[in-house]
Every structure is written in structure tokens, then in C-alpha cells.
Amino acid sequence: MRYALYAFFLLLSSCGLSPVYGTQSGDAAPSQELRYVEILQIKDRVGQELRNHLSLSMPAPAYPAKYRLQVSLSEIIDDFGLRRDTTATFARLSLRADYSLARIGAKENEPPILQGALRAVGSYNILESTFATLSAEEDARSRAAKQLADDIKLRLATYFQSAEGAAR
Secondary structure: OHHHHHHHHHHHHOOOOOOOOOOEOOEOOHHHHHHHEEEOOOOHHHHHHHHHHHHHHOOOOOOOOOEEEEEEEEEEEEEEEEOOOOOEEEEEEEEEEEEEEEEOOOOOOOOOOEEEEEEEEEEEEOOOOHHHHHHHHHHHHHHHHHHHHHHHHHHHHHHHHHHHHHHO
């Protein structure tokens, strides 16, 4: 059994899988390129939360920055769980982030090197107390912003890893 486990790990190491956040044979990890990303301001309170989550999850910034990350957010709240009196008891909050990563110093008409759209969904109960409902909504919004920050960071790290692999 032990030999089968060793053989499995030997085969796994030869399949080309590599860690996104680790180092490979002395080279700088793709996560080190994340240090050179400048995150621009994002509108509204939820944008500030998203930017803070991104800043805290990335490695310490290095200067001068090589890349500029721009994010725009949109939010939709859908009510569900309607009672007989047509009041909702449940809501779903969807946050959509459109992001683009561009090289600093790129020409005005040069397209971004990476762009995309991500969506995170949070849900909450609509309660009798207005304060409790607002608190639950803010919590759902904060959880969605954290999820978007994690997803954006993963997309950036994946891009830098594939760009590093293509450069070799």
C-alpha cells in the first residue's frame, strides 16, 4: 500500500501540475508578480471593501508598480420567498466585478493584458426588524466582496503563472 502511494505521488509530480503560490526550482513564483499590481480606487463602500480585501490578500507591494488593476462593480438585489401579502422573506444579492489589468506606461489604444467579469452571490433573510435586515444585507455584501477579491487574485496569479510559463 505504501509503495502504491509513493508511485501515485511520483506520477502526480510528473504530470505538470505546479503550485500557483509556490516557487519552482528557484524561480520567482507568479505570486511575486502580484506585488507589482497597483489597485485603483473602486467606487462606493463595497468597492472600498473589495479593494481592502485585495490589498490584504496580495503580497506586500513593490515599487514602482508594473501593472494597474481597474475594477468596476454593479449590484443587483432580487427578492424571493414571497408571502401571501406579497412581502419578501429572502433576498439574493449579486455583485458583478468587471476587471482589467494593464501595463503601466502602455499606449492609450493598447488593450489590457487581462480582463474579465466575475460574479459573487450572497443571500440573506428579510426580517421584521429593519436594522436586522440591513445588517444581514451588509454582511451578504461583505461576503460577496471577499469572494470577488479571492477570485480576482486567483485569476491574476493564474495569468502570471501562464505568462511566466509562456516566456520560458
